[in-house]
Amino acid sequence: MKFVFAYDVQVEQTHGSNEVYHNYFDYNVWKRYLQACSELTVVTRIIELGPEQEPVNRKLSSGPNITFQAVPNLSNPIAQLTNRKQAQAIIRKQLEGADALIARLPSEIGAEAIRVAKRMGKPWAVEVVGHAWDALWNYGTWQGKVYAPIMTLRTKRLVKQASYALYVTRSFLQGHYPTKGRTIHCSNVEVGSAPREVLRDRLERIKQRYTVSGEAAELRIGLVGSLASKYKGVDIAIQAIAQLKDLNVSFHVLGEGDQSRWRRYADQLGVSDRIVFHDPVPSGTEVQKWLDKLDMYMQPSFQEGLPRALIEAMSRALPSIGSTAGGIPELLPEQWITPKGNWAELADKIRLLAASPELMQEAAVKNYEEAGQYSNEVLNARRTAFWESFAQDVRQQSRISVAKLVEG
Numbered sequence: 001m002k003f004v005f006a007y008d009v010q011v012e013q014t015h016g017s018n019e020v021y022h023n024y025f026d027y028n029v030w031k032r033y034l035q036a037c038s039e040l041t042v043v044t045r046i047i048e049l050g051p052e053q054e055p056v057n058r059k060l061s062s063g064p065n066i067t068f069q070a071v072p073n074l075s076n077p078i079a080q081l082t083n084r085k086q087a088q089a090i091i092r093k094q095l096e097g098a099d100a101l102i103a104r105l106p107s108e109i110g111a112e113a114i115r116v117a118k119r120m121g122k123p124w125a126v127e128v129v130g131h132a133w134d135a136l137w138n139y140g141t142w143q144g145k146v147y148a149p150i151m152t153l154r155t156k157r158l159v160k161q162a163s164y165a166l167y168v169t170r171s172f173l174q175g176h177y178p179t180k181g182r183t184i185h186c187s188n189v190e191v192g193s194a195p196r197e198v199l200r201d202r203l204e205r206i207k208q209r210y211t212v213s214g215e216a217a218e219l220r221i222g223l224v225g226s227l228a229s230k231y232k233g234v235d236i237a238i239q240a241i242a243q244l245k246d247l248n249v250s251f252h253v254l255g256e257g258d259q260s261r262w263r264r265y266a267d268q269l270g271v272s273d274r275i276v277f278h279d280p281v282p283s284g285t286e287v288q289k290w291l292d293k294l295d296m297y298m299q300p301s302f303q304e305g306l307p308r309a310l311i312e313a314m315s316r317a318l319p320s321i322g323s324t325a326g327g328i329p330e331l332l333p334e335q336w337i338t339p340k341g342n343w344a345e346l347a348d349k350i351r352l353l354a355a356s357p358e359l360m361q362e363a364a365v366k367n368y369e370e371a372g373q374y375s376n377e378v379l380n381a382r383r384t385a386f387w388e389s390f391a392q393d394v395r396q397q398s399r400i401s402v403a404k405l406v407e408g
Contacts (some may be wrong), residue, residue: 034065164181
């Protein structure tokens with residue numbers, strides 16, 4: 001059985017080879033779907049690297065039984081007008097040789113693939129990974145704000161029609177994008193099962209910070225996220241740090257994108273000496289090492305599905321503070337949730353948490369235990385059962401169609 005997976009993400013292909021790279025969509029992600037199908041074609045945007053270019057992404061996305069098909073950009077109105085027919089033709093060709101489609105939403109490529117599949121009578125399912133309104137409204141342009149209601153309504157309509165819908169949140173996205181089909185909540189974020197020693201070491205670090213160095217010891221707060229847009233609330237975090245000049249606090253950011261505007265912003269607020277930008281590292285062990293050097297984590301995002309970075313931080317038993325965006329309130333206690341964009345309350349909560357070793361330790365334990373629900377073992381079993389059920393339905397529909405042709 002062959003599936004097509006459609007989503008709007010940029011992967012990198014090395015010159016003269018079939019090697020494809022992406023730090024998040026690595027080959028382990030595609031293995032999730034290969035539990036239910038024998039072949040998978042990924043329809044997405046592909047950046048062809050030049051002969052001397054090295055990929056920015058370091059994780060191998062290509063592998064056995066996976067093929068990649070480039071589709072032109074559809075992410076803005078002009079591109080949709082000029083590239084839609086070409087994209088439709090490419091998607092149609094891929095679906096002709098496939099049994100079903102899995103489309104990740106919100107995305108223009110995913111939405112277009114569904115429309116083609118419906119016209120062809122191909123079975124399709126969706127993964128709902130984010131809130132279109134939040135993503136576009138907070139993108140930082142007037143075009144995004146204009147397009148936000150259009151994309152939101154379009155996504156709502158498609159999800160409602162889906163016979164199978166996987167949501168990455170427990171309730172947030174379900175409330176915005178309901179469906180009458182079969183559903184499951186299963187995060188697209190997976191973390192390895194962190195050994196108990198991680199919690200032990202974290203509790204010891206907290207204890208040492210207060211008993212050996214006292215409250216004057218440096219408090220290292222971190223955030224993992226792209227610097228390319230305002231989604232992750234980097235500006236809110238910097239504003240919060242500016243309210244804590246009486247504390248020995250440093251703010252560390254790990255993420256891709258242009259650092260210059262955030263450096264200028266920190267300089268304007270007089271906290272450039274407290275902000276440290278780190279070049280991105282591969283997910284997994286390298287990120288874990290980086291997180292283990294922190295004392296606290298914050299996720300002041302304007303939009304999220306279910307943030308991978310926050311779950312990874314929690315798996316390292318990091319006391320954490322997050323915004324009301326997306327599924328963040330499903331992860332953290334209400335005590336450590338702040339309204340989106342409220343830097344003053346974020347600063348207050350940092351101050352409150354930092355002042356109490358008891359609260360720090362309590363948060364460390366709760367976060368470590370909550371993150372355990374997102375271990376590979378727990379999520380893989382649930383996700384595999386869902387996609388296998390979808391595959392069984394696809395086979396059944398195929399048998400019925402063949403029977404009707406024979407009868408005819």
